[in-house]
Amino acid sequence: MHRICLTLPTNRPCADTISAVGAEAAHAAEHFGADVHLLVLDSSDAATFAVHAKAAAALPPTPGVTVHHLDETAQRGFLREVVDRSGAADPDTLLDLMLPDAVSYGACTNRAFLLAAALGCTSVHRRDSDSAYQLLDGKPVFPVHHELRTLGRRAADAAGAVTDAPLDPVHAEKPVSMVGSSFVGELSVDIGEIRAxxxxxxxxxxxxxxxxxxxxxxxxxxxxxxxxxxxTEPFTADRSVLDLPDIWRVDMCNIALDHDVYERVPLPPATDTIGSDYFLLHVVRDATLPGVVHNRNIVNYYTPERRTGPGFTAYQLRFTKFLLSMLYLYPVYSDLEEALGALLDEQHHVRADAILDSVRRSIGADRAENLRRLAVLDHCYRQLGGKYRDFADHLAPRRGRLLDEAQADAEAFARLIEAWSPLVRASRAVGLARPAR
Structure with missing residues (x-):
């Protein structure tokens, strides 16, 4: 029996999404015999958390499904025990990397990884709060259908569960380490207005x-x-491909990862930076681990706060920091691409030490390219005018700080990779008590 962690990180109202993901958890238990731990990591305010708690409590009881709805206090308590047990030299800094005060797409998923280890799960399946499922004949199209058919299986054994398997036989003995798809609907990054x-x-x-x-x-x-x-192509029939995965066709709202990947390397814990949770897609592909890319695409939509006032400013800042993060990530991506299969040991496990060395080397990158990025962004936003010109005004006095933060984020990533293996072991030892239902 697969014990899986189906996780939904959120910091905004999403009661309907909790209900929908709950239905996917029930589908996984009923149709695949999975032992599903539905993990809602909730960073919302108290009022929104209460609404979410009602939605979680209202999920129909299903054999094989256990619901965990954790606010930040509960998450911090778990992490504090794990960090202390890990023997980390600077536990407070490490705790801040795992649960920062600011938004961090990587950190929230890292928390799911450690909680999955605590629960004894063999995989993490992530969904997002601003997404929904497509329908076919009035029924939701659940990605977990493909995830549980192939994830963690030897590639040679998984070949019969997909519609196409062009994978080179040289990789047949390796495990399927990632199963994912994408989304339909609006752009995943809220910049469509710029194009218009x-x-x-x-x-x-x-x-x-x-x-x-x-x-x-x-x-x-x-x-x-x-x-x-x-x-915008709607789902009509299943298609799935087993190969070294095309990561351009996979998004983090619709992904499942095997524990042998995320228990060895975490995600960058960068704050206020979109895209910081995509690092492991590069690791899987460049380590020549097999993956399955399917077409059960999730529906993406925007929440209104991204487009006006403080919400607009915050989101555009996250986009800016994403651009700056590339200065430190591209050298690592290049190293991964060059290393290819050398990133794996003889048991097909990712060599975290090689990735750590690469991240450390990237920290000294020349900032000239990031200065250029900021100058071009300033020029373009001022030409767009209106709220974009206002954002350029907001950004201008913060340039130096943003350059420092981008480098500090790379340094933090190296620190977390170094501490990750002890954190995973500590999580397994600490465990997580089952809730009442």
Whole structure:
């Protein structure tokens, strides 16, 4: 029996999503015999948490499904015990990396990884609060259908459970380490309004996350492929491909990872930085671990606060920090691509030490490229005018601090990789008590 962690991190109202993910958990238990731990990691305010608690309590009792709804106090209590037990030299700093005061897409998923280890789960299946399931003949299309058919299985054994298996036989003995799909609907990053206002400026802004030295053609190809997911094509029939995964067709709202990946390498804990939770997709692909990419795409939608006032400013800041994070991530991605299968040991386990060395080397990167990114972003936003010009005014006096934060985020990632294995062992030892139902 698979014991899995189906997790929903949230910091906003999403009672309907909790109900929908609860239905997916029941489907996994009823149709696949899985022992499902539905883990809602809730950073919402007290009033919203109370609404979520009612939604979680209202989920129909299902054999094989256990619901855990944890606020930040409960999460912090668990993490404090884990960090202390791990013997970390600087436990308070480590605790801050796992549960920072600011939004961190990587940190919330890292918490799910440690809680999954505490629960004895062999995989983590992540969904997002601003997404929903497609319907076919009035019934929801659950990604867990593909995830439980193949994840963790030897690739040779999983080949019969997909519609296409072009995987090179040299990888047949390796485990399927990732199963994922994308989304349909709105762009995953809320920048569609920029494209509507000025398409050429959109290409300049989004192109800022290309590698330094990329040609204009490469930048435009990157922009065309960025944040669009699977477009708007509705689900009509299953398609699934077993191969070294095309990570451009996978999003973190629709992914499952095997424990042998996330228990060895965490995600970057960068704060206020979109995209900080995608690192392990690169690890799986470049380590030549098999994955399954399917077409049970989730529906993406936006919450209103991203587009006005403080919510707009906060989200655009997260996008800016994403652009700056590339200075430190691209050298690591290049090292991963060059290493390929050398990232695995003889048991097909990811070598965290090699990744740690690469992250450490990236910390000294020349900041000139990030200065250029900030200058171009300032110019483009001022040309867009209105709230974008106002954001440029907001950003200008903060440039130096943002440059420092981008480097500090890389340093924090190295610190967390170094501490990760003891944290996972401590999580297993600490465990997590089952709730009353």
């Amino acid at each position: 206002l000025d398409e050429e400026l959109y290409y300049r802004v989004v192109g800022l996350w290309a590698r330094a030295g990329a040609s204009e053609e490469e930048r435009r190809e990157l922009v065309d492929d960025s944040f669009v997911g699977a477009g």
